[in-house]
Amino acid sequence: MDTSLSRDPIAEAQRNWEEHGWGDAAASMAAITAIMRTQQILLARIETTLKPFGLTFARYELLALLSFARKGSLPMNKASALLQVHPTSITNAVDRLERAGLVERSRHPTDGRTTLIELTAAGRTLAKRSTAALNAGVFSAPGFDAGDVDQLIRILGAFRRNAGDFQD
Amino acid sequence: MDTSLSRDPIAEAQRNWEEHGWGDAAASMAAITAIMRTQQILLARIETTLKPFGLTFARYELLALLSFARKGSLPMNKASALLQVHPTSITNAVDRLERAGLVERSRHPTDGRTTLIELTAAGRTLAKRSTAALNAGVFSAPGFDAGDVDQLIRILGAFRRNAGDFQD
DNA sequence: TGAATATACTAGGACATCCAACGTTTGGTG
DNA sequence: CACCAAACGTTGGATGTCCTAGTATATTCA
Numbered sequence: 001m002d003t004s005l006s007r008d009p010i011a012e013a014q015r016n017w018e019e020h021g022w023g024d025a026a027a028s029m030a031a032i033t034a035i036m037r038t039q040q041i042l043l044a045r046i047e048t049t050l051k052p053f054g055l056t057f058a059r060y061e062l063l064a065l066l067s068f069a070r071k072g073s074l075p076m077n078k079a080s081a082l083l084q085v086h087p088t089s090i091t092n093a094v095d096r097l098e099r100a101g102l103v104e105r106s107r108h109p110t111d112g113r114t115t116l117i118e119l120t121a122a123g124r125t126l127a128k129r130s131t132a133a134l135n136a137g138v139f140s141a142p143g144f145d146a147g148d149v150d151q152l153i154r155i156l157g158a159f160r161r162n163a164g165d166f167q168d
Numbered sequence: 169m170d171t172s173l174s175r176d177p178i179a180e181a182q183r184n185w186e187e188h189g190w191g192d193a194a195a196s197m198a199a200i201t202a203i204m205r206t207q208q209i210l211l212a213r214i215e216t217t218l219k220p221f222g223l224t225f226a227r228y229e230l231l232a233l234l235s236f237a238r239k240g241s242l243p244m245n246k247a248s249a250l251l252q253v254h255p256t257s258i259t260n261a262v263d264r265l266e267r268a269g270l271v272e273r274s275r276h277p278t279d280g281r282t283t284l285i286e287l288t289a290a291g292r293t294l295a296k297r298s299t300a301a302l303n304a305g306v307f308s309a310p311g312f313d314a315g316d317v318d319q320l321i322r323i324l325g326a327f328r329r330n331a332g333d334f335q336d
Numbered sequence: 337t338g339a340a341t342a343t344a345c346t347a348g349g350a351c352a353t354c355c356a357a358c359g360t361t362t363g364g365t366g
Numbered sequence: 367c368a369c370c371a372a373a374c375g376t377t378g379g380a381t382g383t384c385c386t387a388g389t390a391t392a393t394t395c396a
Contacts, residue, residue: 068184
């Protein structure tokens with residue numbers, strides 16, 4: 001699993017693409033494959049950092065989102081929209097967080113369809129601690145060269161806007 | 169699930185980070201979150217394109233890798249190393265591809281521990297067709313701005329090298 | 337007002353990924 | 367030559383994601 005190869009397998013795939021006459025798609029294929037692999041590496045680091053807290057990244061994201069909510073609570077459909085995942089993924093995450101005593105479900109006062117999620121005291125504490133750990137262990141030194149972080153934010157921001165994630 | 173937000177939720181998260189005094193980690197957090205989301209968008213497009221062929225991206229990657237192998241066959245541990253996924257993921261993919269008649273397992277002639285994977289004729293045909301579909305539907309127009317593809321390859325290549333993916 | 341439509345959440349299933357543990361085969365070492 | 371550590375693949379379990387379908391509640395409109 002964690003063996004270092006002598007050559008970049010993605011660059012190798014790009015060469016294969018070019019040799020087969022798919023030169024117009026080769027570079028994009030390489031970029032997309034690199035995004036896939038980078039996501040995998042980063043996710044593994046994040047999960048390792050969160051493991052001591054009993055959290056996964058999916059659950060952490062929800063916890064962090066709730067900790068920034070002004071009212072301290074959020075409808076499940078809002079969480080689904082903001083985290084940009086399927087509603088059933090939110091249900092799954094809330095189930096586990098609730099079982100761990102970190103959040104609680106409550107009925108919406110006026111709309112009987114919606115369920116509100118709210119942090120418990122334990123949830124709020126864990127959100128702070130795990131965020132500090134992620135900042136220290138991953139975000140403050142992610143391994144990108146200087147200046148590249150801003151490039152990534154720009155490039156991927158444009159891509160996500162093109163993909164319809166947001167208007168702005 | 170596919171609702172367009174008025175504002176970029178990742179930029180919003182970055183602002184939250186900065187307001188809480190985590191300015192040194194805010195930009196990296198935003199870049200990493202953007203990578204996660206971009207991967208999700210691209211994977212969804214790829215899976216949609218592959219669905220008519222009865223393939224998932226994981227199975228396609230293995231199929232494509234085999235189609236480039238000189239001998240037409242590859243040990244499972246090689247596939248695991250080149251695709252950079254856990255050996256059990258290869259076992260899973262080969263199980264399904266074999267059941268679909270696209271690949272076959274065979275014993276290594278000299279080393280009794282290793283298993284070789286080989287494309288069937290049907291597998292080779294499907295690899296070609298699905299690659300053409302991906303090139304046409306995703307890779308040839310991925311939605312990145314001009315010049316950004318090369319930037320991505322450079323930035324993510326450096327990251328992966330730092331992460332120990334390859335020497336080069 | 338009452339029926340049709342839309343929205344919100346949940347249940348069940350398919351798929352992929354990882355980890356831990358296991359059995360088999362190799363190959364180096366005493 | 368025998369033994370044991372290492373390598374290889376598989377099984378079983380946990381997690382997350384998505385999809386489809388179903389139930390309950392709101393909203394719209396005839």
